[in-house]
Amino acid sequence: MGTRITDGVIEEIRARVDIVELIGARMTLKKSGATYKGCCPFHREKTPSFHVNPTRQTYHCFGCGEHGDVFKFLEKQDGLTFMDAVRTLAEKVGVVIEQSTDYNAQNRNLLYAIHAELAAFYQRCLKQTSEAEIAREYLTKRKLTDDVVERFGIGYAPLHPRDAALQWAKKHGYTPEQLVTAGLLTPPKSPDRPDDYYDRFRGRLMFPICDRQGRVVAFSGRILDVKSHPAKYVNSPETDIFTKSRILYALDKAAAKIVKHPRREAIVCEGQIDVIRCHACGFETAVASQGTAFTKEHVVLLKKHADSVVLVFDGDSAGRKAALRTGGLFLEEEIPVRVAALPKGDDPDSLLRDKGPEVFRELLENAVSITTFQVETLRQAETLPDSIDALNRVARSVLEMLAACPSAVLRSRLLQEASELLHLPFSAMEDDLNKLREENSRKAAHAAAYHARTAAEAPQHAARAVAPDTHDAPPPPGDFAPDDAADGSSALDASQPEPLPCAERELCELLIQYENDPSILDVAEHYLPLDILTHRLARDMVSAIFETRRSGTDQVAALRESLDETTQPLFDAMVVAEGKMLSAREATPIDAARDIITRLWIQRFRAEQGRLNAASTPDNAGHRFALSMLIKNLKTQPWEKACRLMTLSKADVLTPSQAEAPADAAGPAQAAAEPSAREADSASEAAGPDEFPPNEYPPDETLD
DSSP states (O other): OOOOOOOOHHHHHHHOHHHHHHHTSSSOOEETEEEEEESSSSSSOOOOOOEEETOOOEETTTTOEEEEOOOHHHHHHHHHHHHHHHHHHHHHHHHOOOOOOOHHHHHHHHHHHHHHHHHHHHHHHHHOGGGGGHHHHHHHHHTOOHHHHHTTEEEEOOOOTTHHHHHHHHHHTOOHHHHHHSSEOOOOOOTTTTTTTTTTTTTEEEEEEEEEEEEEEEEEEESSSSOOOSSSEEEEEOOBBBBGGGGGTTHHHHHHHHHHHOEEEEEEEHHHHHHHHHHHHHHHHHHHSSSSSSOOOHHHHHHTTTTTEEEEEOOHHHHHHHHHHHHHHHHHTTEEEEEOOTTTTHHHHHHHHOOOHHHHHHHHHHHHEEHHHHHHHHHHOSSTTSHHHHHHHHHHHHHHHHHHHOOEEEEEEEHHHHHHHHHHHHHHHHHHHHHHHHHHHHHHHHHHHHHHHHHHHHHHHHHHHSSSOOOTTOTTTSSOOTOOOOOOOOOOOOOOOOOOOHHHHHHHHHHHHHHTTTHHHHHHHHHHGGGGGHHHHHHHHHHHHHHHHHSSHHHHHHHHHHSSSTHHHHHHHHHHTTTTTTTOOOOHHHHHHHHHHHHHHHHHHHHHOOOOOSSSHHHHHHHHHHHHHHHHHHHHOHHHHHHHHHOOOHHHTTTTHHHHSTTTOOOHHHHTTOOHHHHHHHHOOOOOOOOOTTTGGGGEEEEE
């Protein structure tokens, strides 16, 4: 059983702790009347303005405004979470934490134990096995010393024998199913081979991922032979103890350093090696997101420890774009953010390794505000940066970022910088910013009202969903409706727009980001008929992207102008969200496109199943079986095989004789054995290795 700390225990701890003794052990306090005072530990000062009140059990600094109780002091001073501060003080004053039942604690504790023991096993393999020589050579080449390797728990997952992880589990009393739950093994693909588990990390250099308490909760494995696998990194899937949006790499090591930094400033990098290099060179406030782009959840997590951040992303165009997106997230949480512009082609690891800490420190000291960085980046992208249209585009982008910042002080300061850089009157930019904020407020109010109405109507939709099916009943929202009107209208097109289904939204975001990438558009045009999209806006947007490619005119912008004000927010949300799927480098763009298209086809076939008459007739039974086989093949076959099923006509798909034929007879899969003419032009190279189902590995794999 696990424990959850009750409010009564928290109050008892607060009463028992002497705040003067707690703080006085870390700094000099002198009695001043009924209180004690000293120089504030949270900012630099010469005249004491930090007061501790033993009666109220609180502290307050009249210089910087910091205040709180015993728990808050440990949170701010040591970078602890509230619950960690409670447990630390409970142990200090001898309070027994009352227990309440946590039924999932046993499973979490098992996962913690597996990860801790396996991390130690990987470290021993790196140090002791001859097979790991390639891993040791790689670390030497990257100039990662034994001390750094030890500090970050880097190890090696053996390639041989193939079932090394299973042998380890058996020796330590763990079952294969428990390692599957931990995300370390993938289950057998065939019921005929029940023992055919696959080690997700075999043959990789292993980087343990720790939570805030320093417990290993996941792994990131780097392939050492790049030719053997399309993705350099494979990460643990999410489990009961690992959620990507709640983990920052090395935060367990950096938190205490961040809170003691003179400006409480964190360094945010893109990759694990960058963070490791920063720590090795003395920049111990560095963290990075884990296997995904920086999200709002990451920002909120870091905000508990940092008052400001400096972004140190790669110097290429993708790195600059990621810095702008991440900087906007910090501004939304009222956190000042600066950007250290690295030379093109450099990242923190290469810069520190080749040019030394002093050059890196100088870059940090000269880091510019996110607004200055944004103006410089956008102007560099313009052919004629001083033209009126370029000036308008840059100013608009700056205002859109600042409009999302709730802090009036921060907005005003950054707006002043922008007006000076663009040589525009501050008052003019302020007027436009205020108009934009008012417009955003109206949209937010409308969206809130719409969601409230949707929630109110949910019980009615649920009642209709459980009603008996009839032969002529329309498909539920989000399903494929093959009999839609020729103009593409459907029940989804109401006065209030329905939100887009997840896969259709992701498709639109991906195509917007890569609208100039012919390989992505080829795959979409060849394997994605527009009628597979159930939402009118998704169909219109994809059609506009295709037409833009053919005509050379911006049909996407024309589509936006044609939308009413209730639908435009849906359109805008997809445009501004572009890149969030791939900025984390979880998959190549082509892999992401294939994955989304496959999901849409599976949804189409499932919808077809739902439309079949519930009566158990031979025809319907055959149709349902054919669709079930198609869905199974789309889920399990690699892309070069699965995509052939997408070229079948509806008649081929629903031919009962094919579905019911023997395994060696000509079925839907065999009927498409030869690539179609249009497939031959555009089908991409093989997707992934046979060891992983095609829809399984991309979300957990990253490129370097």
